Amino acid sequence: MVFLHLGDLHLGKTLFEYDLIDDQRHILNQVLSLAEREKADAILLAGDIYDRAIPSEKAVELLDWFLCELAERKIPTFLISGNHDSDERLNFGSALFRNRGIYIAAKYDGQLFHCTLRDSLGPVNVWLMPFVKASQVRHFYEDAEIASYDDAVRVILEHTEIDPAQRNVLVAHQFVVGGGQAPTLGGSESVNTQTVGLVEQISCRCFDLFDYVALGHIHSAQAVGRETVRYAGSPLKYSLSEVDHTKYATLITLGAKGQVDIRLEPLTPLRExxxxxxxxxxxxxxxxxxxxxxxxxxxxxxxxxxxxxxxxxxxxxxxxxxxxxxxxxxxxxxxxxxxxxxxxxxxxxxxxxxxxxxxxxxxxxxxxxxxxxxxxxxxxxxxx
Ligand SMILES: [Mn+2]
Known part of the structure; x- marks a missing residue:
């Protein structure tokens, strides 16, 4: 089964005073072509869909267009909120969109949403973890000790029945560290050593049960802890410090349980x-x-x-x-x-x-x- 993983679209973002809508539309078009060419079975969008909690009209129109194009092509699309998104606004219409294969989990409701896809090798469970703060999770598990993001993510996963014999994929938007190693920042994330954009670090060990973890939040594409826990990075350069970066879409091929093949597909911007x-x-x-x-x-x-x-x-x-x-x-x-x-x-x-x-x-x-x-x-x- 083939997945195309992207994150941190930040639709509606400006670079200095320049509107990037045309650049973003160009990149999303490229993602559509890539999905067709690679016969992607699903698209994973790992949060920070919009740049702002109240996105511009153009940004909303762009996402609307992109989701319609994906639905038209019958490519199941899984989308979560990031710390830049408003959970309530991004969640709008999500129950309706599911009928068309657009799965949005923008707001944590006490249960981790999942959807089971199938190929000739059996089921693949795609789990969606919207961006959560410790306080939101505490609300559902009053007895659990939840002081940090790490605790919050751990408690959510502890209360989720995941069959380790099946193939499982998680989409999340968090600041994940692997083996004490913090990820390399792109530059447009708003930085502090312990937190990135107010998202605290969590350990990649939380995700041991998953065959692949599609992360958003860090704008530079990379693996964290193991090859199969990855940030897709932003699809465009969103700050001068990313001037020498290459931007990618991550292509994941799941074979039988335990077999994961990863390829980075470079994206070509409208304007460099x-x-x-x-x-x-x-x-x-x-x-x-x-x-x-x-x-x-x-x-x-x-x-x-x-x-x-x-x-x-x-x-x-x-x-x-x-x-x-x-x-x-x-x-x-x-x-x-x-x-x-x-x-x-x-x-x-x-x-x-x-x-x-x-x-x-x-x-x-x-x-x-x-x-x-x-x-x-x-x-x-x-x-x-
Ligand atoms: Mn971001």
Missing amino acids: LRHLKGPMKKLLENVTDPDDFIYATLTDEDPIDNVMNVFQRYYPRTLRIDFEQKGKGNPDEGDPVDYPLPNMGFDEILGQFYRRFYGEDIPEEEMHLMREAAKEAGILHETD
Whole structure:
């Protein structure tokens, strides 16, 4: 049985101020072609379907279109909520959609939803675990000790009858660590060492009973703990830090019990996100694919007026330009001041940054504003 696993679609997301709807539609079209070509028996969408709890009209229209296309092709589709989704809104119509092979589990109701598919080798149970917080699970199991996400997931699975003799697949949206090893972040997840976007770590050992675990939440495709517990990653680059990543759809072939074959199928975006580096003149002499999203690092010695405007004449979707000058901002040149170290706090990094650009200490008032902005962006937390 062949599954196509994707996660973190973040429909409706913008990259800087650019709307990504066309890019997302392009990728979903590619997923449809891939599903047809590979004769996928089902699609697994592992949460963060939308970018926001209240998605834009265009995002809702896009998901509606995608699900209709899948239903039209009679490809069973399994979809759960992520921490970005509103469980109630994503759950809308789910009971009706089931008749058409679209299985949505966006809200935990005390039982883990599952659906049994069949092939010549027998049944395959697909289990859907919507994104849950400890408090939601505690509500159903008042006697159980549930302090963390790890406990919550464990308690849900303990109360689920899973036949280990059959083939079982789980779809979940969690921050999973394997053997003490945290997954490699993509960059667009909103990061803290223990939590990613407020989702606490859970151990991959929770999932020992499953032949394959289709995870969402981490935007960079990878296995966690074992080859068959995997993040699909986001289908598009959603931050500059993902500029060098390749994005994939994960193709899983389940053979007889215990036989799992995994293949990563690269996805080709409508417009690439590229990092260009060099003197401006040289970069603008050889313009290729001007529709791409561009992040440029200029090595020019002298300051350039209106650099963004100039660049955008050649690459209208230039997102950011920074400079790498000798003795300034280049760690290889032995700049004595800088470079944020991993153990530096927010205030320290910002203070250093400010001193570097303005040659003086950041005024208290500006620091306060920056802290407020960082809290709103989810980089800083109330307790920091
Ligand atoms: Mn996500």
